[in-house]
Amino acid sequence: MKLLSFLFTSSIGRKVLMAVTGLSLVAFLLVHAGINACIFFNDGGETFNHAAEFMAHNWLIRSAEIGLFLGLLLHIVQGLSLTASNTQKRNSKYGASAGNANSKWYSRSMGILGSLLLIFLVMHLKHFWVVSRFTDAIQETAGSTLFDEMVLVFADPLPVIVYVIGCISLAYHLLHGFQSAFQSMGINHPAYTPIIKGIGAGFSIIVPLVFAAMPIAMHLGWIK
Amino acid sequence: MSKLMKLNLKVWRQKNAESAGNFEEYKVDASPDMSFLEMFDVLNEQLIETGKEPVAFDHDCREGICGMCSMVIDGRPHGPKQGVTTCQLHMRSFNDGDTITVEPWRANGFPVIKDLTVNRSAFDRIIAAGGFISTNAGNAVDANAVLIPKEVADEAFEAATCIGCGACVSACKNASAMLFVGAKVTQLSKLPQGKPERESRVVAMVNQMDAEGFGACTNTGACAAECPKQIPLSVIANLNREYIGAKMNGK
Numbered sequence: 001m002k003l004l005s006f007l008f009t010s011s012i013g014r015k016v017l018m019a020v021t022g023l024s025l026v027a028f029l030l031v032h033a034g035i036n037a038c039i040f041f042n043d044g045g046e047t048f049n050h051a052a053e054f055m056a057h058n059w060l061i062r063s064a065e066i067g068l069f070l071g072l073l074l075h076i077v078q079g080l081s082l083t084a085s086n087t088q089k090r091n092s093k094y095g096a097s098a099g100n101a102n103s104k105w106y107s108r109s110m111g112i113l114g115s116l117l118l119i120f121l122v123m124h125l126k127h128f129w130v131v132s133r134f135t136d137a138i139q140e141t142a143g144s145t146l147f148d149e150m151v152l153v154f155a156d157p158l159p160v161i162v163y164v165i166g167c168i169s170l171a172y173h174l175l176h177g178f179q180s181a182f183q184s185m186g187i188n189h190p191a192y193t194p195i196i197k198g199i200g201a202g203f204s205i206i207v208p209l210v211f212a213a214m215p216i217a218m219h220l221g222w223i224k
Numbered sequence: 225m226s227k228l229m230k231l232n233l234k235v236w237r238q239k240n241a242e243s244a245g246n247f248e249e250y251k252v253d254a255s256p257d258m259s260f261l262e263m264f265d266v267l268n269e270q271l272i273e274t275g276k277e278p279v280a281f282d283h284d285c286r287e288g289i290c291g292m293c294s295m296v297i298d299g300r301p302h303g304p305k306q307g308v309t310t311c312q313l314h315m316r317s318f319n320d321g322d323t324i325t326v327e328p329w330r331a332n333g334f335p336v337i338k339d340l341t342v343n344r345s346a347f348d349r350i351i352a353a354g355g356f357i358s359t360n361a362g363n364a365v366d367a368n369a370v371l372i373p374k375e376v377a378d379e380a381f382e383a384a385t386c387i388g389c390g391a392c393v394s395a396c397k398n399a400s401a402m403l404f405v406g407a408k409v410t411q412l413s414k415l416p417q418g419k420p421e422r423e424s425r426v427v428a429m430v431n432q433m434d435a436e437g438f439g440a441c442t443n444t445g446a447c448a449a450e451c452p453k454q455i456p457l458s459v460i461a462n463l464n465r466e467y468i469g470a471k472m473n474g475k
Contacts, residue, residue, distance in 0.1 A: 003471070003472065003474060006471045010430060010431070010434060010467075010471075011400075011402075011430070011433070011434050011438075011439070011440035011441070012430055012440075012441075012463070012464055012467045012468070013467075013471065014440060015440055015441060015464075016464070016468060082440055085439070085440070086397070086398035086400075086439040086440055086442070087398075088332075089331060089332050089333070089398055089399040089400070089437060089438060089439035090330050090331055090332060090398075090399045091332055092245070092330050092336075093330070094296065094299055094327060094330055095234070095236070095247055095325055095327055096234075096296075096298050096299040096325035096327070097299045098298060098299030098300045099299075099397070099446070101299070101300055101304075101449075102300070102395055102444075102445070102446040102449035102450050103397075103444035103445050103446040103449065104444070107442065107443065107444040107445070108397050108442070108444055110442060176443075179443075180442070180443040183443045183457065183460065183461050183464070184441070184443065184464060185464065185468070186461050186462065186463075186464035186465030186466075186467075186468055187461065187465075188457065188458045188460075188461030188462070
């Protein structure tokens with residue numbers, strides 16, 4: 001364990017932990033988007049419910065869920081603490097600032113984008129994860145499913161707006177975070193870095209777009 | 225002689241590290257052919273003639289190679305041009321009637337000494353922690369006995385062009401010194417003479433960097449964009465790689 005203590009103590013190590021946990025969350029997003037996109041079969045949620053049922057009862061997936069929450073927690077705590085410590089490194093502020101001349105706004109706003117995502121996530125977990133795991137609102141025997149819960153939540157316009165804002169935050173968070181993770185782990189090569197950046201940009205646009213399409217499509221009644 | 229430009233300056237004045245400091249406004253007539261520092265010489269002569277305290281600023285070679293000059297001009301270290309130091313920035317890069325804001329490097333790791341001069345000895349302490357080679361290389365051997373691929377030599381030489389001015393720290397939102405440390409670690413770890421100490425070196429230098437109060441790297445790229453020697457971001461990735469390797473090796 002001493003060998004890995006640098007992940008919590010040194011400036012480089014703390015960023016390595018952000019990168020590793022961040023990329024594991026990227027992998028989760030891909031699975032999550034893939035499964036939820038099953039609603040677009042527009043078969044009354046049959047395919048989606050089938051996939052959700054598998055994810056909820058497969059022991060391998062349930063074990064991975066523990067790792068996912070651990071990674072998420074580390075990413076959040078480390079991210080907030082890094083942001084707090086980084087902002088204390090310049091007590092006297094500049095009178096004139098020209099940040100956009102040398103960097104992108106979203107690369108300088110990862111703390112804010114991440115905090116927006118955290119607020120969204122609390123609401124999102126409350127809507128679906130808590131409801132499906134810890135309440136008896138969803139009773140397959142009684143004919144109530146996770147798809148029905150989606151229909152219910154997205155009938156109200158407020159969650160739809162919050163989810164779309166969450167997806168926009170996610171897009172910009174990923175646009176910087178995906179490629180930044182590789183740099184933090186020391187992966188930078190003239191041949192591979194442009195490929196990593198290309199995949200990162202594609203992922204950051206497509207995945208949040210797929211997610212945002214779900215509440216919008218359900219609210220507008222395109223999916224029944 | 226070209227026509228003089230009328231400039232309005234907003235210059236940071238600070239008596240010493242303890243005092244608060246504030247912006248003062250001045251008017252200067254400058255030739256477009258002057259360097260930014262020569263324009264400041266004109267300002268200081270005006271101030272001395274009127275019995276006021278001249279503005280303290282760092283400078284030495286005025287050829288862009290020593291790394292002493294250190295002004296943040298309109299929010300950008302070394303001004304609006306890419307790949308130049310303040311001393312090599314000329315007034316022709318500005319327009320007649322411009323208002324120019326001039327500030328010191330701002331970072332907790334670089335406390336202000338007076339006005340625009342800051343104390344950059346934190347960089348010296350990072351170098352003293354490990355930025356050197358202490359292995360005995362013995363007599364000079366035949367040049368062809370030590371084979372170094374051209375690309376590797378180029379990478380080391382590119383990193384070695386760092387003049388240690390601190391523009392990277394001043395541009396970074398976290399006041400991080402990763403580009404500086406990355407350049408020094410890359411320069412030394414790429415070549416055979418520096419390899420025996422590469423692990424202990426990178427750990428010692430990063431420990432010192434953290435202790436000096438510089439922030440972590442967010443990979444915004446501001447440092448490389450503002451570096452007067454155009455040191456690339458890849459040196460930071462190399463630093464991360466060296467550091468992770470050393471740590472995983474128990475160093």
